[in-house]
Amino acid sequence: MEALPKACEVNVAKVTIYDIAREAGVGIGTVSRxxxxxxxxxPETRKRVKExxxxxxxxxxxxxxxxxxxxxETISAIIPFFTNYFFIEVLQGVQDRISQxxxxxxxxxxxxxxxxxxxxxRALQRGKxxxxxxxxxxLPEKIVPRLRDARLPMVLVDxxxxxxxxxxxxNVEGAYAATTHLLELxxxxxxxxxxxxxxxxxxxxxxxxxxxxESHGITYSEGLVKTGSSNKQDGFNREAxxxxxxxxxxxxxxxxxxxxxxSDIQAMGAIAALxxxxxxxxxxxxxxxxxxxxxxxxxxxxxxxxxxxQMGVLAIERLVARMSNPEMEILxxxxxxxxxxxxxxxxxxxxxx
Amino acid sequence: MEALPKACEVNVAKVTIYDIAREAGVGIGTVSRxxxxxxxxxPETRKRVKExxxxxxxxxxxxxxxxxxxxxETISAIIPFFTNYFFIEVLQGVQDRISQxxxxxxxxxxxxxxxxxxxxxRALQRGKxxxxxxxxxxLPEKIVPRLRDARLPMVLVDxxxxxxxxxxxxNVEGAYAATTHLLELxxxxxxxxxxxxxxxxxxxxxxxxxxxxESHGITYSEGLVKTGSSNKQDGFNREAxxxxxxxxxxxxxxxxxxxxxxSDIQAMGAIAALxxxxxxxxxxxxxxxxxxxxxxxxxxxxxxxxxxxQMGVLAIERLVARMSNPEMEILxxxxxxxxxxxxxxxxxxxxxx
DNA sequence: GCATCTTATGGAAGCACTTCCAAAGGCATG
DNA sequence: CATGCCTTTGGAAGTGCTTCCATAAGATGC
Numbered sequence: 195m196e197a198l199p200k201a202c203e204v205n206v207a208k209v210t211i212y213d214i215a216r217e218a219g220v221g222i223g224t225v226s227r228x229x230x231x232x233x234x235x236x237p238e239t240r241k242r243v244k245e246x247x248x249x250x251x252x253x254x255x256x257x258x259x260x261x262x263x264x265x266x267e268t269i270s271a272i273i274p275f276f277t278n279y280f281f282i283e284v285l286q287g288v289q290d291r292i293s294q295x296x297x298x299x300x301x302x303x304x305x306x307x308x309x310x311x312x313x314x315x316r317a318l319q320r321g322k323x324x325x326x327x328x329x330x331x332x333l334p335e336k337i338v339p340r341l342r343d344a345r346l347p348m349v350l351v352d353x354x355x356x357x358x359x360x361x362x363x364x365n366v367e368g369a370y371a372a373t374t375h376l377l378e379l380x381x382x383x384x385x386x387x388x389x390x391x392x393x394x395x396x397x398x399x400x401x402x403x404x405x406x407x408e409s410h411g412i413t414y415s416e417g418l419v420k421t422g423s424s425n426k427q428d429g430f431n432r433e434a435x436x437x438x439x440x441x442x443x444x445x446x447x448x449x450x451x452x453x454x455x456x457s458d459i460q461a462m463g464a465i466a467a468l469x470x471x472x473x474x475x476x477x478x479x480x481x482x483x484x485x486x487x488x489x490x491x492x493x494x495x496x497x498x499x500x501x502x503x504q505m506g507v508l509a510i511e512r513l514v515a516r517m518s519n520p521e522m523e524i525l526x527x528x529x530x531x532x533x534x535x536x537x538x539x540x541x542x543x544x545x546x547x
Numbered sequence: 548m549e550a551l552p553k554a555c556e557v558n559v560a561k562v563t564i565y566d567i568a569r570e571a572g573v574g575i576g577t578v579s580r581x582x583x584x585x586x587x588x589x590p591e592t593r594k595r596v597k598e599x600x601x602x603x604x605x606x607x608x609x610x611x612x613x614x615x616x617x618x619x620e621t622i623s624a625i626i627p628f629f630t631n632y633f634f635i636e637v638l639q640g641v642q643d644r645i646s647q648x649x650x651x652x653x654x655x656x657x658x659x660x661x662x663x664x665x666x667x668x669r670a671l672q673r674g675k676x677x678x679x680x681x682x683x684x685x686l687p688e689k690i691v692p693r694l695r696d697a698r699l700p701m702v703l704v705d706x707x708x709x710x711x712x713x714x715x716x717x718n719v720e721g722a723y724a725a726t727t728h729l730l731e732l733x734x735x736x737x738x739x740x741x742x743x744x745x746x747x748x749x750x751x752x753x754x755x756x757x758x759x760x761e762s763h764g765i766t767y768s769e770g771l772v773k774t775g776s777s778n779k780q781d782g783f784n785r786e787a788x789x790x791x792x793x794x795x796x797x798x799x800x801x802x803x804x805x806x807x808x809x810s811d812i813q814a815m816g817a818i819a820a821l822x823x824x825x826x827x828x829x830x831x832x833x834x835x836x837x838x839x840x841x842x843x844x845x846x847x848x849x850x851x852x853x854x855x856x857q858m859g860v861l862a863i864e865r866l867v868a869r870m871s872n873p874e875m876e877i878l879x880x881x882x883x884x885x886x887x888x889x890x891x892x893x894x895x896x897x898x899x900x
Numbered sequence: 901g902c903a904t905c906t907t908a909t910g911g912a913a914g915c916a917c918t919t920c921c922a923a924a925g926g927c928a929t930g
Numbered sequence: 931c932a933t934g935c936c937t938t939t940g941g942a943a944g945t946g947c948t949t950c951c952a953t954a955a956g957a958t959g960c
Contacts, residue, residue, distance in 0.1 A: 208673060210946055221910035226948060234908055253673040257610040257619070258946035261915050266610070268653075275639050282635065286628050289656040298669075300621075301654045303642040316651075320561060320606040321916090432845045462845065489842070492785045492815065563916055574940035579918060587938060611916035614945050674946090906957070914949080924939080930932090 209250045218246040229254065266324045268298040269513065270317045272310065273329040275303045279459075279487040280502060281329070284351060287506020288327065295514065297324070310334055318344050325513040327351055332394065333358075347516040351509045353394065359516060360526045361509050365395050368498040368531035369402025372454045372482045375496070375533055377410045379541060381452035381480065385418040387438040387464050388456045389429030396428065399456045399484065418450060422460075435460030439467035451479055452539075458483040458490045458497055465493070465538070476540030486534055496539035498531035505529060562603045571599040582607065619677045621651040622866065623670045625663065626682040628656045632812075632840035633855055634682070637704060640859020641680065648867065650677070663687060671697050678866040680704055685747065686711075700869040704862045706747065712869060713879045714862050718748050721851040721884035722755025722807065725835045728849070728886055729805040730763045732894060734833065738771040738803035740791040740817050742782035742810065749781065752809045752837065771803060775813075788813030792820035804832055805892075811836040811843045811850055818846070818891070829893030839887055849892035851884035858882060 211225045218225070220239060227235050228243040235243075246252075260266055269292060273281055292299045300323070302313035314337050317326050325347040333341075333355045341348060342357055350360040376384045386403045389396040404414045421429055422437030435455060442449050455461040461483035465475050473479050483490060486499035508527065516522055535541050564578045571578070573592060580588050581596040588596075599605075613619055622645060626634055645652045653676065655666035667690055670679050678700040686694075686708045694701060695710055703713040729737050739756045742749040757767045774782055775790030788808060795802050808814040814836035818828050826832050836843060839852035861880065869875055888894050 208946095212946085215910090222947085223910055223912095223949080224908080227909090230948080236908065239908080253671070255614070255673050255946050256675040257613040258674075258915090259948080260610045261608070261614055261917085262946075262948040264915070264948095275635070275642070282628070286656060286658070289628070289654065290658065293655075293662075298653045300651045301642065302646075303639060305639070305643065309646075318606070320608050321611075322609040432842075462842075466845065489785075489815075492819065561916090565916085568940095575917085576919080576940055576942095577938085580939090583918080589938070592938085608916050611945090612918080614947085615916075615918040617918095617945070901960105903960090904958080907955085909954080910952095912949105912951090915947085917945085919942100919944080921942090922940095924937105926937080927935085929934085 209252045210255075211252075213250060214243060214246050214252055217250065218243045260321070264321070266322055267296065268300055268323045269325045269327060269510070270300045270302055270313075270323045271327040271329065272302045272304060272313050272317065272331075273327075274331055275305055279489075280352070280485065280500070283502035284329070284506040284509070287503040287508075288510055289506075291507045291510040295510070304331065307331075307334075311337060314341065318346065325349070325517055327509055327513065328353070328358075345520065347513055347520065349509050349513045349516070351505060354526065357524070359512050359524055361505050361512065362526070362528050363395075363500050363505075364528040364530045365398035366402040366405070368484060368500075369399035369454065369456075370406045371402075371531070371533050372484065372498050373403045373406035374410070375535075375539060375541075376452040376454060376480055376482055377406065377412075379452070379480065379539065381450070382412065383418070383450040384412075384452045384454060385420070385442055385450035386454045386456070387435055387442075387460055388419050388421050389434065389460065390421060390425065393428040393430070396430075396456055399454075403454055422463075430457045430459060432459050432463035432466075435463030436467045437463075439464035443467065443471050443473070453479065453481050455481060455483050458485040458487045458495060461495055461497070461538075462489065462493065465495075475538050476543055480540040481538040482533075483538075484531070490534075491536070494537035496536045496541070497534055499534045500531050501529050562605045563608075564605075566603060567596060567599050567605055570603065571596045613674070617674070619675055620649065621653055621676045622678045622680060622863070623653045623655055623666075623676045624680040624682065625655045625657060625666050625670065625684075626680075627684055628658055632842075633705070633838065633853070636855035637682070637859040637862070640856040640861075641863055642859075644860045644863040648863070657684065660684075660687075664690060667694065671699065678702070678870055680862055680866065681706070681711075698873065700866055700873065702862050702866045702869070704858060707879065710877070712865050712877055714858050714865065715879070715881050716748075716853050716858075717881040717883045718751035719755040719758070721837060721853075722752035722809075723759045724755075724884070724886050725807045725837065725851050726756045726759035727763070728888075728892060728894075729807060729833060729835055730759065730765075732805070732833065732892065734803070734805035735765065736771070736803040737765075737805045737807060738773070738795055740788055740795075740806055740808040740813055741772050741774050742787065742813065743774060743778065746781040746783070749783075749809055752807075756807055775816075783810045783812060785812050785816035785819075788816030789820045790816075792817035796820065796824050796826070806832065806834050808834060808836050811838040811840045811848060814848055814850070814891075815842070815846065818848075828891050829896055833893040834891040835886075836891075837884070843887075844889070847890035849889045849894070850887055852887045853884050854882050 211222050214225045215222045225243055228240050289299055304310055317323050328350050330352040338357055348358050350358050352362055354360045354362055373384055388400055391397050407414050420438040420441045422434035424431055424433040455464055461481055468475055468479055475481055483495050483497035486497045490497050564575050567578045568575045578596055581593050657663055670676050681703050683705040691710055701711050703711050705715055707713045707715055726737055741753055744750050760767050773791040773794045775787035777784055777786040808817055814834055821828055821832055828834055836848050836850035839850045843850050
């Protein structure tokens, strides 16, 4: 049990450019030039250096590079964990694009609002990241000046602020389209299952719903918009949808026979409430959701599709654009959600008649 | 349009420890000692330096620190994006714990198997990360030696290899418990909806199912295990569950009236297939799933719960332990899933009778 | 054959920190 | 008062790279 090699002695030899330079009989400058594919190196030298590097299994030291290059090659994403489906899909786009660029993605998952500031501070550490992606949360007013002063490229995704680039979804238009679809199917009484109005998307989707009614000559009625009591995720959750629909069902015969629901996940709850009371979807009640999460397809839910993956890709592209040109004018892009007609709205059923 | 300030001129002044040292009339060594809370600094000096640092709004340069400290303060997670629910919940545990430790989490999302090697190589870059979390995928044999040579702490989550620490779920026991639950409710013919056998969890869950049958004196029959044809995510997807159940339904009266399904998401599909054919759950057919994803609760699905969040937390703790003691014996931890009885198994229905 | 222009190369300086070592000062002890 | 010890401090050396500058070597033109 003696002379156990210490961990550090066993560790992989740390090969530096100095080792390569010595071994190849060149200077470190030349080594660096070869490894970074600069010009002004003869093919023979280039070849020799590359061979030595390979033989010694050279790995550049990431942080030494980043320090010398004055580049972080890293982007951080500040993202609320509760967004779930949306988050996953957008993040996939972000990841794929980032990975192509050879950048790293560092993830700051926010579970409660207080963490936002902590994570922003971390991301703002000098030289740490080249850019920030800020997701789905209202940007706290008090940190806006710090962010602006830091002059660090930042793109907001699924949220908006006049001071920064943003990628978002046209909630008003989407809600308008969803509601209009139901109206065009002949419904005159269309209810809305909404989320808490503290959230901007909820507010905007309500607006779109209301506009749609009014453009079709129907007066908006507060009594036909319900939210349920579950506060989790600002009301964008299944229970809230269930509860809201329960309330509607209690209205008895006056209950609307068509609903725009402000998210697919709430729609799942709403449909469950209906089914449990013996009401069939779409025969008795028509439903249109919002988001087009993966489950929507399986549930045959008619819904408004957000191009989540593309939003992620675009977010990175916008960020890169701003990185290379900080003086670029601030750009706000809104994607228009598209109506995906499946079965819960009853459109196909009607046509068959 | 003249004399527009260049971006770099406007940029935040980069304050270094040299600036602080000059301003506070001390040496850089002292500044470093103060900022790192070392001993051997008089309270007055400490106070003065801290004040200057604050006044100048000093931010340490992350990468200079990491280079000098020979520590990455970063952990990377290599994770298949398709795991979805499981992934999100485990990652939440990982994130929370990492964040407490002041480490960064860099995410490598894998969309197809080839990417695994790319990402492993990146994570292996010298000095880049202090540890790796490898999720839910079979560790490719060919990279095991590289990984071992690198002597970089790595913990496998939801997958196993003899060479590395791992945190996983006792699939055999879980499947055994699930099947036993159905048997104890009086079923003699229990089918299984499984995923593709290329996946270890699928293999192990089949084993548990088989053991359970045999310990109850029932002979195992291959005909009662079906998989469906959808290959996505190794068969752990909704369509596959739907297809498998369709096949069962085609058996006619010989079809089992109870099923253990190897994942909740498949169970969703299976239930849909049953409902569409007019078969009620649990009145006509009993179902037990596996995972306890968020939707399971809403669907009232009886299932085997995996403690995903805790698995994430433990994964980080294990990683940290190995980082501080590389010679530690390799540890494999398996969490036992617990049976969550809801409605789809029919247990409550029975009791009511 | 010489002046001029390229092109290739070595290595110092820089990036912003940590850490170690030597030195200085303060205090107690004999 | 001299000696030894401890605390505090400054700053050189180190971390591993990139980049710039000066120089050397080779190519070109007349």
